Amino acid sequence: xxxxxxxxxxxxxxxxxxxxxxxxxxxxxxxxxxxxxxxxxxxxxxxxxxxxxxxxxxxxxxxxxxxxxxxxxxxxxxxxxxxxxxxxxxxxxxxxxxxxxxxxxxxxxxxxxxxxxxxxxxxxxxxxxxxxxxxxxx
Ligand code: ZN
Numbered sequence: 001x002x003x004x005x006x007x008x009x010x011x012x013x014x015x016x017x018x019x020x021x022x023x024x025x026x027x028x029x030x031x032x033x034x035x036x037x038x039x040x041x042x043x044x045x046x047x048x049x050x051x052x053x054x055x056x057x058x059x060x061x062x063x064x065x066x067x068x069x070x071x072x073x074x075x076x077x078x079x080x081x082x083x084x085x086x087x088x089x090x091x092x093x094x095x096x097x098x099x100x101x102x103x104x105x106x107x108x109x110x111x112x113x114x115x116x117x118x119x120x121x122x123x124x125x126x127x128x129x130x131x132x133x134x135x136x137x138x
Pocket of ligand 1: 086
């Protein structure tokens, strides 16, 4: 993992084998990074999810193999017990098909190039209606 930046934006480049969510969580804790991010690259064996609002739970899907990261988008916001990394991903397969959803975890297979736009002052709190930690005022 490499991290650099000028102005206030940060460039984070993950190397082959690094786990996206684990790495971003570590960075959030160790470097106090908060904000919104976008990224492209390639991953293998991603686990994605779809939030079933009726059942108030994620349906989890473990995918096998290599995928293009057509788009990674997410944010890092303070929660009740430390920073929460929330990311969604669009994954491109070898026939051009795209799958996507909430990202639980994926391993970088070639590289993953992320730009983080810092933004402090947001917080996630438990939303009773959905059972999710949502960004709230204050
Ligand atoms: Zn999500």
